[in-house]
Amino acid sequence: MTRAPRDAVGDMADEAHQCGMSTLLRGLGDGTAPPRSRHRADPYRLAAPCQPCYTGEMGRCGMPRDPARGLTALLAAVAVPPAVCLLLLPIRAILSDTNAVLILMLVVSAVAALGNRGAAALTALSAAVWYIYFFTTPYESFTRFNNSDDIVTAVLLLVVGLAVSHLARRYSRERTIATTLQRGLLPRVLPDTSTVRVACRYVPAEAEVGGDWFDVIPLPGHRTALVVGDVVGHSLRSAVTMGRLRTAVRNFSTLDLPPDELLARLDDVVIQMDAEAGTCEDGTAGTTCLYAIYDPVSRICAMARAGHFPPAIVDPDGRAELLDLPAGPPLGIGGLRFEAVERKLPEDTQVVLYTDGLVEDRHRDVEAGLKLLCDTLSGAGMDPEETCQTVLDAVRPARPVDDVALLVARTRAFPHDRIAEWDIPAFPAAVPALRAEVFATLADWNLGETAFATELILSELVTNAIRYGAPPVHLRLLRGTSLVVEVSDGSSTSPHLRYAAAMDEGGRGIYLVSQLAERWGTRFTPTGKIVWAEQPAPSVPVAPVLASVA
Structure with a gap:
């Protein structure tokens, strides 16, 4: 008996949810990605709230496969078999068909060891095509292309084209999931209190999603905490780690800790996360963070940083400078202390927090980027929204290599x-x-x-x-x-x-x-x-x- 159409649709939806999304998240490799440089990224800007859509089976260590690793396997699948066949040509006269097949099987096994079943299958197909071409064609006619050669070449190009297209679609879907997840973990609405007016931008990488974050946390006594941080690496795991650390900062802020004590506890959290992960995942050590508390009654801003770039302060008269704030060690190092600095701010001072992607560029020195930031802030005006956009347009590299998180807060005094x-x-x-x-x-x-x-x-x-x-x-x-x-x-x-x-x-x-x-x-x-x-x-x-x- 034929089932009702809606039952069939329901089964198809379940199948797509359980299989399709898990395949999406599995990506193209079986293992975790090697540690990537923190200095990679690109742009977009937090818009209307959107729901994260992530689910399904993950990889062996709880991580989606790395697209770069899949690309390596794909290139090996395309290039290795013909290269092996060319190396075997000088001895083809004395090489039996069985030995040739065994050698090519070893090549397929080596590519399969990269951890990509799709690339291993493509390698096997490529090896078969090239074996037929090299070892079944008469030696004297090898240098000549004929109709059968054209057919073989066309089939091979078709297979490679389909594989590349499949890789691109998978990579695009994985990045969409990671970006959606990161948007869901970042704050969607920032509190604009009566004592601090805030504006922010987040610009992720086009190629890879990183772990930059920002936050604005209301504290008792009409005080406000400003946070910006940067997790090591660029992957879905970096986005998840960012969400965990942002939650930890919010939880510690309810204890009303000074900035240096809060960073010390966050340092313990990162160490514990690395210990729990063991050798299965890339470490979180090296994450940077800056935490500031502004008190509108005393107009004192207390700040501490863990390996992060110093904040920029813009006086009401428009003069911008980098605050001389002890750098402190990155999170996850352990055993080192963080030091807080207090500064009394005039009313209508702008405090600018940012991540390294804003000032770091392959084509300029970091000091040049910091100087450009201060010069831009000096003429950016006193509206936080306008300041954010002006800074992004003038300072962000033309070809950015890292995420950018930017937070601008204009202070007010309590009446x-x-x-x-x-x-x-x-x-x-x-x-x-x-x-x-x-x-x-x-x-x-x-x-x-x-x-x-x-x-x-x-x-x-x-x-x-x-x-x-x-x-x-x-x-x-x-x-x-x-x-x-x-x-x-x-x-x-x-x-x-x-x-x-x-x-x-x-x-x-x-x-x-x-x-x-x-x-x-x-x-x-x-x-x-x-x-x-x-x-x-x-x-x-x-x-x-x-x-x-x-």
């Missing part, structure tokens, strides 16, 4: 009339008077509806700081897109959330804070700690920024 601070005496009797002052401040900010929850939160945090912390105790309110309550003291003891039993007399304070606040946490400082809680505040929404791909 002084949206900041309220109190120094608190170290005794509980000061809390009631403090609540009254806070209530008046919230009324001035038109946040009367949040006054009750805010009073409960600050009462609990201030009381904990007085009872369990150490002086000096300080309270700060920040009214931006959200209302932030920060209580600092001189102790490094961190509060933790606990669930009190029904008969417990205490232990419910931090639980109450967690229920009233949208989020809360602890940030350690050189002099102690800051316990903060954040609540939503009515404000004019800020339009998000779409990450753009050239």
Whole structure:
């Protein structure tokens, strides 16, 4: 009985999904690709969000096959058999057909050892054609082409043409999958906060997809983290590794670590990734990263880098310079420290982060590329979007050899009339008077509806700081897109959330804070700690920024 057409279509779709996509991802080789230079790439620009489409069976070490390796096998399939036959010509008179066939079989086996079954089959066909041509043609007529020779040559050219076409289609599909995956792993929408205005570009390689990435992470206290990094190599694995490292950076940022400490933990992650991979895959060691935190209240930007190029700073007057920031070792080396540098930035300063593909070129020195970058930034204007496009047009090599990730952030200062601070005496009797002052401040900010929850939160945090912390105790309110309550003291003891039993007399304070606040946490400082809680505040929404791909 004939099945319904939709059943047949469903089976065909399953077959294509399970076989076709796995073949796509397998590529043209059986092993992992040899380590490739990090300095390869090319362009495009983050556009509208698109869904990654990757699935299917992977290669022996979890990696898709390398197209370059498949091309090597293809060339061997085309060139080796005729070369062997030519070498055998001087002794063809004394060489039996059996010995000739055995020699050609060894050639086929050698090409098959390259790990490409398709190339091995092509080698076998090529060997058969050339064997017929060389060893079945009379010796005296060998130098003459006849009709049968033309037919053999035409068939051989047809086979080679089909193989090259098949290789090109496979390579194109593999690159499409890798590019789609990388787009899915990069941020699709960047937060354009009230304190930092950002713009970005990502330009991948035409031939190979690399592991460059960027990110913008909102932090408590209306601070913003800026990240840019570059994973070693150009392959689907590089894109996947980039996604893992970007996720690790975001996870570590929730701990509110200083830049140097965050890079140290990321260094441990890379070492662990290499240890887990063993010898099966190329190493991740050598990955570079730059991590910066901008505080709009103090206008201080703290930065640290792991083997990455230094950021460029553009003053409001248009003067651009490279920040003198200790380079630090690349990630995955281990045993070496990272050093952070703090710099106070004037309002409307532009911080420019980039990867090596922007300034490195085979036809110019790296120093020349950095100088060109600074010269271009000096006349690029103060709009981040305009700056991104101007830099790409002027600095990116005409024939790029590496990916380019570019992130431009224009800083803003936090308005002084949206900041309220109190120094608190170290005794509980000061809390009631403090609540009254806070209530008046919230009324001035038109946040009367949040006054009750805010009073409960600050009462609990201030009381904990007085009872369990150490002086000096300080309270700060920040009214931006959200209302932030920060209580600092001189102790490094961190509060933790606990669930009190029904008969417990205490232990419910931090639980109450967690229920009233949208989020809360602890940030350690050189002099102690800051316990903060954040609540939503009515404000004019800020339009998000779409990450753009050239």
